[in-house]
Amino acid sequence: MEFDDRTPIYTQIMDLIRRQIASGELKAGQQLPSVRDLAQQVLVNPNTVQKAYIELEREGYVATQRGTGTFVCGDAGSVEELRRRLAGEAVHSYVTQMRSLGYGGEEMAAMVLAAAGEEQ
């Protein structure tokens, strides 16, 4: 896992887990890896992973059950909401970058369609 050391690591771990929830890689009710396991996996300080889990819990994405572990919360509706939000963020950053290069809305849309078609 590559991190950008210029921004806090725990927010990057939070992003990673949110993305996995949105994509369905982590399903509601599924257990997250233990703090130590994830820390070992991505090679960061366990306390950083702990902090990411606590923040995710505060935001309501996961819940920690004492003694058993941390689980993904929510239902299909909230996952869909998260998915839309992340998609919105991605679109926003794409649009901002394209605008700075001087592209208009229609051009952007055409390019997106063409790129998506190529990938298929």
Added chain:
Amino acid sequence: MSTVVQLNDLTKRYIMTTALSDVTLDVSEGHIVGLLGPNGSGKTTLMKILAALVSPTSGSVLIDGLVPGVATRAIVSFLPDVNHLDRWMTVAEAGDFYADFYRDFDRKRFQELLNIMGLSMRQKIGSLSRGMVEKARLCLVFGRRARLYILDEPFGGLDPLARGQVLEALVANFRTDCSMILSTQMVSDVERFFDDVIFLNKGCVVLAGVAENLRTERGTSIEGIYREVYGHVEAR
């Protein structure tokens, strides 16, 4: 959360030089602290004082509430920046030595660590390459279930692959009831493991704080901050 290390106005003077002046800092339980600074900034002296190998000139040092001495050496696991093992020893004999003198030494853990690092018990210290000696020393230091680990340049003689192994072992063996202080020149490789960082220059603390907060405040990596801090100091 309790405090493992408490330093208050710690000063160390030698006849001609001042190695540390008025260092005040705390290390919390369960934290990994990066001690950063250029050569000669006092990192090694600070670590030796914590390992009860150098006596401070003034100020107070408490490790788990104890003044450095025989009692703290039993709970502090120190990795010096040079090979401290006798060359005639085999890896197994070095393990026996640690087991004989440190009650917190766990032979099983030592064996597991050796396996991770790819070392065998029968090898003689004198016949090992520099990187292998470094690994063997790390196995000994982490073989102890210490309260405080002090690692002076633990990645000095290691290639990138071995560095990865060591970091893995470090995370796998880190417990919430201990603390770790480590100094390194390879800031970018290790900065993800720091809870807190302390920047030393000419024996003074020039910047200290929580790593994640510093990244947010300054919008750059710890290595970037390192460049800022010491670039600035050198320019002045």
Added chain:
Amino acid sequence: MWKLARYQLRGRRLLYTVGLLIMAALTLFEATEFIGMRQDPAYSAPVSIGVPATMAICWVIFYGVMTIINIVTYTQDLYGDTGYLIFGLPLRGAEILGSRIIVLIIDTIMTLLGGMSSVILLACLAPGLGEQVRPVVGRFLLTGDYWIMCLGVLAVIVSFMSIMFFGVTFGKSLVNSRKHLGSVFSALVVMTVLWLSLKAGIWLETTFAGWDLYLDPWRNLPSIIVDGKGPIQFPFLAPLMFVGLGVLAFVLTAWLMDRKLNL
């Protein structure tokens, strides 16, 4: 302390093996002097007494080398990298010093036993020598004076070591990071202490000259060794004072190691 002494002995196993092999070879070499003498005890006597004397000198050299190595390895620990291992142990300074003195005592015992077995071996080979050695072994070694003298000599050697350790440790804890300065300084300290103790010893000897403060263990020796020079006396006061200095050096060194270490 015992555990540390055991490790130091283990570290010197090669040294001991080589040293003892050399001594055994020397004994056998000396034994060749006796070839062909077996038939004539009267002729062999004057020649044979020189042989154990040579052997004794060799054993003293062996002992000296071991003692010097003891001090040198301590200095290396203090000034070198292995110090982090030894002085980082949860042991008091007195225990670390104690382990060194245990090693010294073991060296002493090894030398005495080795020396005796050399002489016994030579005595077995030369009948004339056997005759001369027998009364010494029989009478002389059993006298209390002899054993007090042995203990006295050991105490003086231990004190000498303590003073050396003190000098080295004092030099190191006072001037850090300047290795050469530290060792020069420690040599100065040792020389000063030894000179002072010599002066004080002479002063004591002259002050208490009228008092009978001597042991004379050689009174019981057969005349061939004493050889008409009259009984050799073994002084009591100066060594006693030197041992006192040694104890002081030990206490100070232990204190320095516990409180003022500068590795």
